[in-house]
Amino acid sequence: MTTMQKVPTGVPGLDTITNGGLPRGRTTLLTGKSGAAKSILALQIASHLARSGLKTMVFTIEETPADLEDTGEGLGFATSELLATDKLRFTDLTLPMDASTVVTGDYDIVALVHRIEAAVSEFGAQAIVLDSATALFSPKPSEERLRHQFFELVRTFRRLELTALVTAEAPDDYGPRTTLGVEDFLCDVVLVLRNLVDDERRRRTIEVHKYRRSAHYKGEYPCTITSKGLMVFPFGVQGAHDAPPTTSRFSSGFAGLDTMMNGGWLRDSITLLRGPSGSGKTTLAGMYARAGATRGERVAYYGFEETRNILLRNFASVGLPMDEFVQQGKLRMDCSYPEATSPEDLLVELRRSLDEFDPSLIVLDSISSIAHSTSARGFRQFMVGFASLVREHSRSALLTQTLTTHQDDSTAPFLSTIPDAIIALDYERKEQKLSRTISVVKMRGSAHAEDSYTMHIRPGGLRVEAPRDSQAEEESRPRG
Structure with a gap:
């Protein structure tokens, strides 16, 4: 034959x-x-x-x-x-x-x-x-x-x-x-x-x-x-890259979250950050990007809800200035509205960025804007195509998703199969103030905290408090 x-x-x-x-x-x-x-x-x-x-x-x-x-x-x-x-x-x-x-x-x-x-x-x-x-x-x-x-x-x-x-x-x-x-x-x-x-x-x-x-x-x-x-875009058919998987970790820039994730985030992983509007998703995304740039890594940040100048101003106002890293070429911020392009063209830009800018970290803030600008099928294809690109090039990515309600879980069955880790942010009003929480829903290949931690937005970013029972357990452990 x-x-x-x-x-x-x-x-x-x-x-x-x-x-x-x-x-x-x-x-x-x-x-x-x-x-x-x-x-x-x-x-x-x-x-x-x-x-x-x-x-x-x-x-x-x-x-x-x-x-x-x-x-x-x-x-x-x-x-x-x-x-x-x-x-x-x-x-x-x-x-x-x-x-x-x-x-x-x-x-x-x-x-x-x-x-x-x-x-x-x-x-x-x-x-x-x-x-x-x-x-x-x-x-x-x-x-x-x-x-x-x-x-x-x-x-x-x-x-x-x-x-x-x-x-x-x-x-x-x-x-x-x-x-x-x-x-x-x-x-x-x-x-x-x-x-x-x-x-x-x-x-x-x-x-x-x-x-x-x-x-x-x-x-x-x-x-x-x-x-x-x-x-x-042959999503889902490229196969795994030849490089052996790594067990190394890196900091999210959020010390409390690193603790919850058993020492930081695994390399070459995709993390989905979910929560309602105002829960702190963009702030955490900024901490993630800034931490990477501080370590000398290249970071590609795609914003779909705010203009570039407003996003930089907001980060600076919460104690996360980015201008220095942008000028040094370590951080590339590309802000546009998804309605002005298509998911396929966005994948083209991502591929071009991977080939030319060569970032090790990628941020998409937020994928909800992409979902609203295309059909359910188009959004699914985009997400699978993006995951294929990231894994093909052995990169790490953080995706933010806005939930319409605190308990909204309508897209979880679809999206839960793509990321390696899912982090949930939430809040509820108690008396005269908001009580914010953060929890690690899943993290493939790693132990992680199972409790929800109290979270605060402070100058310089986010802060967490361990639950009281976790604090008591930690204090009761014998000291060597």
């Missing part, structure tokens, strides 16, 4: 869900409705193949070569350089704008096949992109004729040992794969792009509909268009 050879696409995340890339010497069909980003993804893959040493041809039927070159340059594909060095070539098959179509006799693709063969031979192409089959077979011939003609096209690619990518338009997101209706079973791989309206917001996904003779990941995965092309 011959082992299938695959060609990496260079598209972040796509090689993961295809288990290595596209099949060498076979045809892949890329489908989706208008606006799903088929042409961008096809051009991105073609550019990567050309850069990696496979001479690649793009047959353009809907866009002119000049427009494609501009698109590639705008997305950083270095298209002009690839064309100038003869690693990539565009062949224009677009109809003249002033041409009229006259249909006579049966549709026949033989002439096009010969043209492709001649162009491939002259250029020495090893890979080919045809964008798009929908435009190629327009006007649409009979189903029987279309099937025969498309089969001849795919067979030609196979005979020439070309790694081929063909785009086609789909009539619906979850209906037939293409408007042509007969050709998806002729291709070895079918990729489906979708640009869905989800709770009044657009959400892009990609799915490996089929992949002959190869394992691949099932289901839809979020993707987005960035300044460098398409990026796929």
Whole structure:
């Protein structure tokens, strides 16, 4: 049995869900409705193949070569350089704008096949992109004729040992794969792009509909268009990183909480800090970030409820000045409203921050704002995608979540599976003042305090008092 050879696409995340890339010497069909980003993804893959040493041809039927070159340059594909060095070539098959179509006799693709063969031979192409089959077979011939003609096209690619990518338009997101209706079973791989309206917001996904003779990941995965092309988020499938797990701990910057957590927080862990509005979550997040920066670590703080200047002012007013660390480049504070972006774009920014800024600690304050700006499905995908990024890069993260009521536990079944530790803040009014409490709900891999501790907001941050029975137990222990 011959082992299938695959060609990496260079598209972040796509090689993961295809288990290595596209099949060498076979045809892949890329489908989706208008606006799903088929042409961008096809051009991105073609550019990567050309850069990696496979001479690649793009047959353009809907866009002119000049427009494609501009698109590639705008997305950083270095298209002009690839064309100038003869690693990539565009062949224009677009109809003249002033041409009229006259249909006579049966549709026949033989002439096009010969043209492709001649162009491939002259250029020495090893890979080919045809964008798009929908435009190629327009006007649409009979189903029987279309099937025969498309089969001849795919067979030609196979005979020439070309790694081929063909785009086609789909009539619906979850209906037939293409408007042509007969050709998806002729291709070895079918990729489906979708640009869905989800709770009044657009959400892009990609799915490996089929992949002959190869394992691949099932289901839809979020993707987005960035300044460098398409990026796929294969949440939950990257697998554990190769670095061995560590048992080292670090301080939260909150001495009382460190005691409750049996000596501090475990490295490479995700902690969820939950509580109602006004319970001290942002203050604790600031202590966490400041403690890391004080130790010389790099900290990325994402705030979604306040502007950067107001957040810095509020931290300074409670005795947690941050300006020094920001100026030193140890603390990066990025504040924006989630409604102005999308969860996928936020994941792009997080990945860019991990690659370029290289923080060891990440703060998201608060994930409730993200949840309110997207659908339940979009939020879940974001959270799983974020956890995958953090674990893939072996980083520690603190997430804050605002509960609508003191006893609100509606999201706990979903979120409780993601973090390694959950800390609950709460308060109740007693006579003329608030009584605040803090407790460690769970902490994987570590013993922790089981009692709720009284907490106070003081200059310099938060302070705790151990419960009286815990104090009495501590005082009754024999001293050595």
